[in-house]
Amino acid sequence: MAETNIFSTLIAHCKEYGFVFQSSEIYDGLSAVYDYGQYGSQLKKNIRDEWWKSMTQLNENIVGIDAAIFMHPTTWKASGHIDNFCDPMIDNKDSNKRYRVDHLIETFAEEQEALGNKDLAAEVIQSMEKLLMVNDYPGLKKLIEDNKIKCAISKTCNWTDVREFNLMFSTQIGSVAEESETIYLRPETAQGIFVNYLNVQKTGRMKIPFGIAQTGKAFRNEIVARQFIFRMREFEQMEMQFFIRPGTQMQWFEYWKEERRKWHVSLGIPNDKLRYHNHVKLAHYADAALDIEFEFPFGWKELEGIHSRTDFDLKQHQLYSKKKIQYFDNDINEDGRPYGNYIPYVVETSVGLDRLVLTILSLAYEEEKWNKEDGTEDSRVVMRLPPKIAPIKLAILPLIKKDGLPEIAKDLMNECKQSFHCFYEEKDAIGKRYRRMDAIGTPFCVTIDHQTKEDNTVTIRYRDSMAQERMPIEEVRKIVEEKIN
RNA sequence: GCGGAAGUAGCUCAUUUGGUAGAGCGAUAGCCUUCCAAGCUAUAGGUGGCCGGUUCGAGCCCGGUCUUCCGCUCCA
Numbered sequence: 001m002a003e004t005n006i007f008s009t010l011i012a013h014c015k016e017y018g019f020v021f022q023s024s025e026i027y028d029g030l031s032a033v034y035d036y037g038q039y040g041s042q043l044k045k046n047i048r049d050e051w052w053k054s055m056t057q058l059n060e061n062i063v064g065i066d067a068a069i070f071m072h073p074t075t076w077k078a079s080g081h082i083d084n085f086c087d088p089m090i091d092n093k094d095s096n097k098r099y100r101v102d103h104l105i106e107t108f109a110e111e112q113e114a115l116g117n118k119d120l121a122a123e124v125i126q127s128m129e130k131l132l133m134v135n136d137y138p139g140l141k142k143l144i145e146d147n148k149i150k151c152a153i154s155k156t157c158n159w160t161d162v163r164e165f166n167l168m169f170s171t172q173i174g175s176v177a178e179e180s181e182t183i184y185l186r187p188e189t190a191q192g193i194f195v196n197y198l199n200v201q202k203t204g205r206m207k208i209p210f211g212i213a214q215t216g217k218a219f220r221n222e223i224v225a226r227q228f229i230f231r232m233r234e235f236e237q238m239e240m241q242f243f244i245r246p247g248t249q250m251q252w253f254e255y256w257k258e259e260r261r262k263w264h265v266s267l268g269i270p271n272d273k274l275r276y277h278n279h280v281k282l283a284h285y286a287d288a289a290l291d292i293e294f295e296f297p298f299g300w301k302e303l304e305g306i307h308s309r310t311d312f313d314l315k316q317h318q319l320y321s322k323k324k325i326q327y328f329d330n331d332i333n334e335d336g337r338p339y340g341n342y343i344p345y346v347v348e349t350s351v352g353l354d355r356l357v358l359t360i361l362s363l364a365y366e367e368e369k370w371n372k373e374d375g376t377e378d379s380r381v382v383m384r385l386p387p388k389i390a391p392i393k394l395a396i397l398p399l400i401k402k403d404g405l406p407e408i409a410k411d412l413m414n415e416c417k418q419s420f421h422c423f424y425e426e427k428d429a430i431g432k433r434y435r436r437m438d439a440i441g442t443p444f445c446v447t448i449d450h451q452t453k454e455d456n457t458v459t460i461r462y463r464d465s466m467a468q469e470r471m472p473i474e475e476v477r478k479i480v481e482e483k484i485n
Numbered sequence: 486g487c488g489g490a491a492g493u494a495g496c497u498c499a500u501u502u503g504g505u506a507g508a509g510c511g512a513u514a515g516c517c518u519u520c521c522a523a524g525c526u527a528u529a530g531g532u533g534g535c536c537g538g539u540u541c542g543a544g545c546c547c548g549g550u551c552u553u554c555c556g557c558u559c560c561a
Contacts, residue, residue, distance in 0.1 A: 012496080016496065022553080027552090028492095028552040028553075029553065030552095091558085100559095160486075167561080220560095226554090226555090283561055380521085380522075397520095399518080401518090402518080429518090429522080430520050431521035433522095434522085461520075461521080468521090
């Protein structure tokens with residue numbers, strides 16, 4: 001289980017060096033919720049900025065929005081989240097096996113039908129449907145017990161109460177309790193894009209094909225939430241919905257599948273640590289779906305989903321809102337006539353930002369050992385973060401804290417911090433300061449020494465190779481800028 | 486929800502039949518001035534997860550509870 005140890009070491013490192021903390025840790029923590037610290041939040045922001053730029057700046061036909069987390073409750077009726085994700089569940093106390101109540105009863109009915117008890121089967125199903133309609137959970141339990149429906153594993157009828165497992169978090173809007181209305185924290189950001197489709201398309205004069213991108217928090221009441229920031233109750237998505245002409249979805253699906261993989265590679269993720277995983281069982285809204293998976297320390301797991309969502313969402317919103325969501329396509333088809341009115345199809349790319357942070361962190365973390373010239377062993381912990389997303393780009397270190405070296409260093413600090421994040425440090429031996437910078441992934445360190453006073457040169461030290469070079473102090477800013485872009 | 490493990494300083498851990506907590510690392514301040522951690526001095530930091538019980542006395546024994554981690558269950 002060496003891999004598990006590496007993972008727990010990484011988690012400890014993330015805490016020790018200010019990347020990720022357990023939420024509300026001073027109160028013993030909150031399960032499956034995490035906070036990003038001083039370096040983690042910057043790293044996360046840098047990754048988010050890369051994504052935002054790659055979508056909205058480098059694609060002329062993709063624009064960004066920032067929709068609210070609160071949405072009209074009907075949104076979730078339309079999307080299917082309310083009906084599909086609030087299934088009543090029941091546990092068998094002996095086997096600890098959990099069942100969806102409707103599945104349990106349906107299985108029983110099928111068995112009875114196979115045994116020739118057709119009347120009983122029909123009666124049970126009918127009762128179940130009535131009870132489900134009014135959310136009568138005690139009634140459902142009674143139905144199960146009256147028919148002596150048993151657990152397939154324990155063969156007992158020792159059941160817990162029927163409970164509802166709600167994927168979505170709910171809260172109330174409206175400050176007066178009696179007049180308030182239940183609303184939900186969004187379980188995906190995509191719906192914020194769909195409900196704004198008309199606004200953006202019209203005000204931006206967008207022509208199909210075009211995309212709308214968004215980053216933001218989403219909330220899911222996962223039944224279990226584990227593996228650090230891989231699966232959290234509150235997490236951040238980076239989603240882009242690409243609106244296309246019906247019939248072209250497979251071509252765009254293939255296009256984004258390639259593009260997204262290339263983007264991950266551009267962030268420094270090795271191509272052989274990525275793979276596609278095709279969904280065989282599709283969600284209710286999709287006609288094709290695949291995951292881009294990454295080989296985490298705990299196995300291959302989903303990093304990004306590419307879904308061909310058809311016109312399901314826009315059609316549902318048209319139905320529920322009674323607003324016409326149509327696009328008139330003036331392009332000429334094979335018959336020499338405009339394509340005309342249609343509801344656009346959608347190809348979605350949806351990546352978990354927190355998962356991406358974890359990916360980057362787990363790739364970057366390395367414990368390095370080597371022998372020094374005198375034969376003794378030396379070691380360091382180094383985060384080999386790609387310079388363009390590293391939280392601190394440059395550390396500025398006077399070799400000693402007197403003889404005027406700090407003054408020169410502070411001047412350089414004031415100049416460089418205009419362009420990128422810098423870190424100034426004069427405490428402790430220079431080697432120790434290098435190690436501290438390695439631990440948070442700072443790619444470059446510049447040291448001001450006595451020679452600087454004579455010829456205005458400094459030493460630049462590279463994180464990955466630990467090699468050093470002298471260069472004129474006035475070139476530092478420009479050279480670091482080049483290396484981080 | 487079930488089963489297992491754990492909870493003592495920022496981190497890693499000691500305190501071996503119950504006798505009012507200690508080390509290393511880290512941190513802070515200073516000394517030294519040295520280009521790759523582990524030189525010297527000093528300082529700070531713990532109501533031992535929380536509540537209760539047994540006892541003259543509990544970090545240690547007992548009960549409860551909370552939280553975290555691992556496995557199972559679930560994952561559109």
